[in-house]
Amino acid sequence: MSESHKELDLLRQKFVGQRVGPYYAWNKVSRTQVWQWCAAMGETNPNYLQKSDAVAPPTMLQSWTFRDVHGNYAPDSTDKNTYEVLGELDSLGYVGSVAVSYDQSYHRYLKEGDHVHSFSTIKDISDLKSTGLGEGCFVTEFAEYFDHDDQLCGDATITYLKYKPQQSSKTNRSETAPLKKVGRISPVENHDSKHFWQGLRDGKLLIQECSECQTKRHPPQPMCETCQSLEWQTIESNCFGTIYSYTAIHYPEIPPFDYPNVIVLVDLDEGVRIAAQLEGTQPEKIEIGDRVQAHIKEVQDGLALPIFKVTAK
Amino acid sequence: MTNMKDKIAIVGIGATEFSKNSGRSEMQLACEAAHSAVKDSGLQGADIDGMATFSMDNNWEIEVHRQIGGQELRFFSRTEFGGGGAIGPFAHAVSAIQSGQCNNVIVYRGMNERSGLRFGSGEIMSMNALNPDMIHFSHYFPTGFMTPASWIAMCARRYMHQYGATSEDFGRITVSLRDFASxxxxxxxxxxxxxxxxxxxSKMIADPLRLFDCCQESDGAVAFVITSLERAKDLPQTPVEIASVRQCALPSSRQVTPFYHQDIAQFPEFDAMADDLYGVAGVQAEDIDFACLYDHFSPSILPQLEAFKFCARGEAKDLVASGHISRGGKMPVNTNGGQIGEAYIHGLNGILEVVRQMRGESPNQIDNTEHxxxxxxxxxxxxxxxLRKH
Incomplete structure (x- = not known):
């Protein structure tokens, strides 16, 4: 087990399952506080403001047992700090904090005069996860809110991500240094294939043809698989063909391509199949069997490719 | 393919946990899994004299062998073509033991595929111009056609076109696998x-493949100990016989870009192997109780069901819809949840599940586990x- 796994295991042993509380509300539920909250939030629901039996907005649940502006809990509250685990994660280097989710359930409305207290339990500390923000773990807290008769009024499950901010993440990189312009990967042009890539640079889509048995082949290879001849020539494709299959790639988005990136397998009229990009047709309009034509395009310095367009359905 | 001369069996299994970030090296993962497979088998590290793995594995066989206490290595081999290498090592182990080259072979694979180099990221493994991968992929990478999902999407699209299958049909496979995983x-x-x-x-990755059609990316390691059925009699575990095994590549086969078969809705390598495998094992499709079918992408299950004659061509989607391959079905497929539901350890975690089923140790234990x-x-x-239970 790695060091970081051990550290998290120790934290789990120390914190998970421990129920901490009570934390008392500084004030009983009052119409004044409800009015202030509704005014701040732009809430106009008469159930909270006007009716004689007005209730507090359920989403105020957490606010009743908030600390005061000095960070103190109300008298008689426990001295224990629910969030000690977050501090320990800070000291392990997981200094980043994000609240990931906050799910509340309400068991009854709170109304004027209710005096709330709460308990909090760390339910889970996840394994290490790789996230877009950096490596870290999710901490799940479960909070319970009771009235003065110890009746459960509501509860909340809160998930935090504590993470080590990434030094080299994509976002950081783009903030600190401009991305080097990324080009397409250049093909290997070797003894067997350089004619093909040179042909494209010359504006021609070349297909290998066996000099002995005239079998055509693509992608290029040195020996004819039909008659084993090493002699071959090229013929120039007229660039017409039929879509045999296709895909529209959405993810991952790899520079420098535009997405969705449509790739087609085309049965060229000369009898070989080739994979290439298709432009000018929305993916949902493409059908197997569509007739296509390739234009040879220089896509970057020294690299030309056949790009297909649909010519007829 | 002639009959198996001497019977060969899987007698030990080992695995690490499967995760998204193992927190340790691929070498450590491989050693942990191999060591626990040896312990499970009842043999000693010094008994291991053969090692077989995938060409893509980054852990040299001599390094793993030394660390688990191996002495002399008489046989070592690797199999190419990514996940296509999941069976080759077993085939090589069988041949090596049958021919007397060695006695006890470890098949292993250890990878940090999620926390290390992710196969689906489009990142390039080697820019070396002499590397066969680069020579091959040169016809695809310059267009941005760079991920396994996009390559296999071509096959899935043809399958839909030819047999009227839909994304929902693919989805039913994922739902079945996620049910087992759950x-x-x-x-x-x-x-x-x-x-x-x-x-x-779920979001579209490479049309028609959605996120949940794709297998996971995982860290972990799996290992097996293979020996003769004769020797297995003195060992503690229920032996799982390799009743028949073979590899297959056809003239139209290519490395993960299967675009040159006449019909890419099929994976014709499976069709080519089916009769041999049934014949040598002396069984037929109806004798197969359950299966571990390679599920890098959910639609890939469909032509495999057809190739191995569980249904007629184009009818696999109906077989899936009937619940045939799901929990409680006649022939459950990937009862561990597969690489979509459990983890992606290049196919070996599914074979691990087959052994567990035959030992009666699966968390999703089924009744009939003969074949x-x-x-x-x-x-x-x-x-x-x-594979056959003994």
Whole structure:
């Protein structure tokens, strides 16, 4: 087990399952506080403001047992700090904090005069996860809110991500240094294939043809698989063909391509199949069997490719 | 393919946990799994004299062998073509033991595929111009056609076109696998079943493949100990016989870009192997109780069901819809949740599950476990085997 796994295991042993509380509300539920909250939030629901039996907005649940502006809990509250685990994660280097989710359930409305207290339990500390923000773990807290008769009024499950901010993440990189312009990967042009890539640079889509048995082949290879001849020539494709299959790639988005990136397998009229990009047709309009034509395009310095367009359905 | 001369069996299994970040090296993972497989088998590290793995594995066989206490290595081999290499090592182990080259072989694979180099990221493994991968992929990478999902999407699209299959048909496979995973504590998706609606609303990766059609990316290692059935009699575990095994590549086969078969809705390597495998094992499709079919992408299950004659061509989607391959079905497929539901350890975690089923140790234990079909990668030069409980 790695060091970081051990550290998290120790934290789990120390914190998970421990129920901490009570934390008392500084004030009983009052119409004044409800009015202030509704005014701040732009809430106009008469159930909270006007009716004689007005209730507090359920989403105020957490606010009743908030600390005061000095960070103190109300008298008689426990001295224990629910969030000690977050501090320990800070000291392990997981200094980043994000609240990931906050799910509340309400068991009854709170109304004027209710005096709330709460308990909090760390339910889970996840394994290490790789996230877009950096490596870290999710901490799940479960909070319970009771009235003065110890009746459960509501509860909340809160998930935090504590993470080590990434030094080299994509976002950081783009903030600190401009991305080097990324080009397409250049093909290997070797003894067997350089004619093909040179042909494209010359504006021609070349297909290998066996000099002995005239079998055509693509992608290029040195020996004819039909008659084993090493002699071959090229013929120039007229660039017409039929879509045999296709895909529209959405993810991952790899520079420098535009997405969705449509790739087609085309049965060229000369009898070989080739994979290439298709432009000018929305993916949902493409059908197997569509007739296509390739234009040879220089896509970057020294690299030309056949790009297909649909010519007829 | 002639009959097996001497019978060969899997007598030990070992695995690490499967995760998204193992926190340790691939070498450590491989050693941990290999060591626990040796312990499980009842043999000693010094008894291991053969090692077989994938060409893509980054852990040299001599390094793993030395660390688990190996002495002399008489046989070592690797199999190419990514997940297509999931069966080759077993085939090589069988041949090596039968021919007397060695006695006890470890098959292993250890990878940090999620926390290390992710196969689906489009990142390039080697820019070396002499590397066969680069020579091959030169015809695809310059267009941005760079991920396994996009390559296999071509096959899935043809399958839909030819047989009227839909994304929902693919989704039903994922739902079945996630159901198995939901009750398998080793699975990433333990206690997380998926609905067809959730599948249908998952984001498009490479049309028609959605996120939940794709296998996971995982860290972990799996290892097996292979020896003769004769020797297995003195060992503690229920032996799982490799009743038949072979590899297959056809002239039209290519490395993960299976575009040059006359019909790419099929993976014809599987069709080519089926009769041999059934014949040598002395069984037929109806004798197969359960299967571990390579599920890098959910639609790839469909042509495999057809190739191995569980249904007629184009009817696999109906077989899936009938529940045939799901929990409680006649021939459950990937009862661990597969690589979509449990973890992606290049196919070996599924073979691990087959052994567990035959030992009666699966978290999703089924009743009939006499014969299982296992396959390696689809859309690559590949292999398959039939395993038999003893």
């Amino acid at each position: 009750t398998n504590p080793n699975a990433f998706f333990y206690q997380k079943p998926l609905t067809l609606e959730e599948h249908q609303s 299982a079909l296992v396959t390696a990668g689809a859309g690559v030069p590949t292999g398959a085997a039939i």
